[in-house]
Each structure stands twice: as structure tokens, then as C-alpha cells.
């Protein structure tokens with residue numbers, strides 16, 4: 582009787598061992614089953630649940646915080662070395678009231694006048710160092726710079742001299758090529774608190790610029806060429822402000838973007 586019981590116990594123990602081995606081996610296999618994951622990657626089953634797979638197909642929607650604007654409107658027009666205005670482009674301009682002969686885009690002028698008044702209300706003196714420039718004026722400025730470099734470096738004023746062309750290349754890094762200046766748009770303005778002999782930003786009144794940067798978006802203006810974005814814009818001109826309208830201006834200034842970064846969001850073909 583006892584031998585039978587012992588035999589029965591051994592049989593049961595053996596059966597348990599067999600069942601245990603089968604279960605363990607199946608579990609291993611389940612763990613190694615692979616699902617095709619997102620982007621063609623394979624994930625093992627223990628790392629992916631059905632919920633995960635659903636999540637991959639319908640990602641949590643992120644709110645689109647970019648302003649809903651029509652980038653083709655004139656106030657958003659991109660002008661740089663690769664996006665030149667034609668020589669025929671001439672906006673309707675009017676004189677800035679606080680200047681002798683500086684002109685600005687007629688439709689945007691009231692916003693500039695208000696910005697200048699706000700600076701004055703904060704006890705700053707305001708000097709408009711540059712505003713609208715026609716294509717022909719930009720050509721004069723550019724040729725002047727190229728000739729100055731050619732004379733200073735190579736003692737030549739001969740356009741056919743290859744060294745003059747070297748001077749032209751160098752001039753392009755200092756003065757915008759005709760058609761490539763935002764000033765031709767009529768929406769750009771160089772603002773300072775007074776005239777400076779040398780345009781060295783760190784030597785200028787920083788209180789003026791700190792205040793101007795804090796309010797410019799309220800009037801639709803952005804700091805167009807901040808020093809920290811030099812590699813993206815190609816220009817280091819922290820006194821140059823551009824009208825784009827308050828909605829875009831707030832977004833650009835509050836998110837620390839340069840205009841190229843902003844513009845690229847709306848124009849997939851735009852490269853900078």
C-alpha cells in the first residue's frame with residue numbers, strides 16, 4: 582500500500598515537472614514573438630500592448646500654436662540674398678513725421694509712428710538711421726561700398742579688374758546687394774537713440790534696445806537680425822526692425838525666432 586502511494590507521488594511529481602517545463606518553454610516563446618512596430622521596427626511582445634499599438638497609430642494631438650496667417654501677404658514677404666526684389670518693386674511710401682526725409686510703407690506707417698511715440702513717452706530719444714531705400718539708392722550704396730573696398734585694398738576702380746570683383750564679393754557681406762535689402766520693401770527701419778559714428782551695438786544705449794525689444798511686437802515689429810541668429814540670417818544688425826504685424830511679431834519675439842525660422846514653417850520650399 583505504502584509503495585503504491587510512493588509510486589503515485591513520484592508519478593505526480595514527474596507530471597508536475599513536465600507541465601512546468603512546457604509552461605515555461607511556452608512563456609519564453611511568447612516573449613520572443615515579435616510584432617511589426619512603427620517605422621518598420623520590431624518590438625518584442627512584452628514591450629508592446631494593444632494600447633501601445635493604438636497609440637502609435639493615433640498620436641495625441643498637439644495644439645498648433647503657430648499663428649494662422651496668409652504668408653503670401655506683403656507684410657510677410659521674405660527678402661534676403663536668395664529672395665531678391667526686382668528693380669521695379671517700389672511700395673507706396675509716406676514720410677515718417679519725426680524725420681526730415683525718411684519714408685516708410687504707407688499702410689504700416691501708423692504702427693511705426695506709434696512705436697516711436699511709445700519710446701518717447703518712456704523718455705528715450707529716437708533716431709531713425711534708415712528706412713525705405715529705393716532699388717537705385719541701394720545700388721548707389723552698394724557700389725559705393727564695393728569701390729571703397731577696391732580702392733582701399735587693391736587701389737583699383739576698374740570694374741573689369743578681377744580684383745574689383747573680389748571687392749564686390751566682400752561688399753556683399755557688408756552692404757546688401759541691390760534687390761536683397763529689406764529696406765526696399767518699405768517695412769524695415771533702423772532705430773537708435775542717437776546717431777553713432779561707428780555701428781558697434783555693444784557701444785550703443787542698451788537700455789534703449791532692451792525697452793524697444795520689450796514693446797516692439799505690440800506695434801507689429803520684430804528685431805530682424807539679432808546677433809545670436811547671425812548664422813541663420815547672414816546679418817548682424819540688432820538695430821534693424823521689421824514690420825510683420827502684431828500677431829506674427831508676438832509669436833516671433835516670444836519664441837526667440839528669427840524671421841527665416843518663422844517663414845520656413847509656412848513655406849515648405851523655403852530654404853535658409
Ligand SMILES: [Zn+2]
Pocket residue numbers: 711764769770771818820821822
Ligand atoms: Zn537696416
